[in-house]
Amino acid sequence: MEHRARKRFGQNFLSDPNIIRKIIDAIRPLRDDVMVEIGPGLGAMTEPLLERLAHLHVVEIDRDLIARLHQRWPAERLTVHEGDALKFDFATLGAPLRVVGNLPYNISTPLLFHLAGFAAQVRDMTFMLQKEVVMRMVAEAGSDDYGRLSVMLQYRFRMGRLFDVPPGAFRPAPKVMSSIVRLIPLPAEQLHADDEEVLAEVVAAAFGQRRKTLRNTLNGLLDAAGFDALGIDSGLRAERLTVDDYVAIANHVAAQRKRAG
Numbered sequence: 001m002e003h004r005a006r007k008r009f010g011q012n013f014l015s016d017p018n019i020i021r022k023i024i025d026a027i028r029p030l031r032d033d034v035m036v037e038i039g040p041g042l043g044a045m046t047e048p049l050l051e052r053l054a055h056l057h058v059v060e061i062d063r064d065l066i067a068r069l070h071q072r073w074p075a076e077r078l079t080v081h082e083g084d085a086l087k088f089d090f091a092t093l094g095a096p097l098r099v100v101g102n103l104p105y106n107i108s109t110p111l112l113f114h115l116a117g118f119a120a121q122v123r124d125m126t127f128m129l130q131k132e133v134v135m136r137m138v139a140e141a142g143s144d145d146y147g148r149l150s151v152m153l154q155y156r157f158r159m160g161r162l163f164d165v166p167p168g169a170f171r172p173a174p175k176v177m178s179s180i181v182r183l184i185p186l187p188a189e190q191l192h193a194d195d196e197e198v199l200a201e202v203v204a205a206a207f208g209q210r211r212k213t214l215r216n217t218l219n220g221l222l223d224a225a226g227f228d229a230l231g232i233d234s235g236l237r238a239e240r241l242t243v244d245d246y247v248a249i250a251n252h253v254a255a256q257r258k259r260a261g
């Protein structure tokens with residue numbers, strides 16, 4: 001029976017065989033990889049992945065699609081994890097984990113933040129996302145696209161936009177252009193934040209009101225002496241600071257809190 005695409009689950013199914021091949025070539029699956037596909041849908045990527053892999057995990061929320069997946073592949077080849085990828089514990093799948101998927105665009109930002117929490121177990125991640133989100137992920141300091149997503153992901157990952165995919169490659173066609181992006185976790189010794197929760201707090205505060213200066217947005221976290229000690233101009237706006245600047249601020253704030261007990 002034909003599956004009717006559900007908007008609430010961000011369902012746009014890949015239908016262009018050339019694009020699918022290009023994505024699988026970019027992923028380069030090897031037989032014994034530990035891999036999980038988020039949102040397999042009707043299996044446009046699942047099928048060619050399983051041509052190369054001994055086994056694949058998938059996480060899918062739509063019950064109709066889950067039933068189809070069970071019918072189509074035996075459990076030894078495909079493990080179907082039924083439920084919400086936003087709540088899924090990717091650490092249970094083993095390491096080093098490879099994560100792939102044509103992600104549901106309506107939850108892409110929270111999903112990226114959720115996945116960033118598993119970076120230590122991950123070998124790489126290759127995703128299809130709205131181009132606009134990918135541009136924000138890879139944006140450099142000083143550009144309009146640079147924001148909380150850029151800083152928090154660039155802190156943990158080396159990222160690259162591989163190629164763009166037009167709406168016509170999907171059924172139904174989305175309204176926006178898409179891009180394939182790869183994320184590779186940085187080695188632990190390159191992560192210098194003493195407290196990553198404080199880093200997240202500082203970055204959220206700075207970009208919460210991105211038109212205001214840091215003096216205003218970081219009020220309560222960093223005082224004038226703190227800006228001086230770090231050599232950062234408090235009259236700048238959030239988008240001018242690099243990832244390293246944010247890490248320096250977060251470490252200063254964390255040290256201050258520790259001293260204050």
Ligand SMILES: C[S@@+](CC[C@H](N)C(=O)[O-])C[C@H]1O[C@@H](n2cnc3c(N)ncnc32)[C@H](O)[C@@H]1O
Nearest residue numbers: 009012013014039040041044061084085102104
């Ligand atoms: C853009 S479609 C991609 C489908 C398929 N991979 C393809 O390329 O044709 C997104 C898929 O993610 C599933 N999905 C949506 N929200 C989800 C969630 N929170 N957790 C897991 N899967 C989800 C949808 O049901 C759908 O199968």
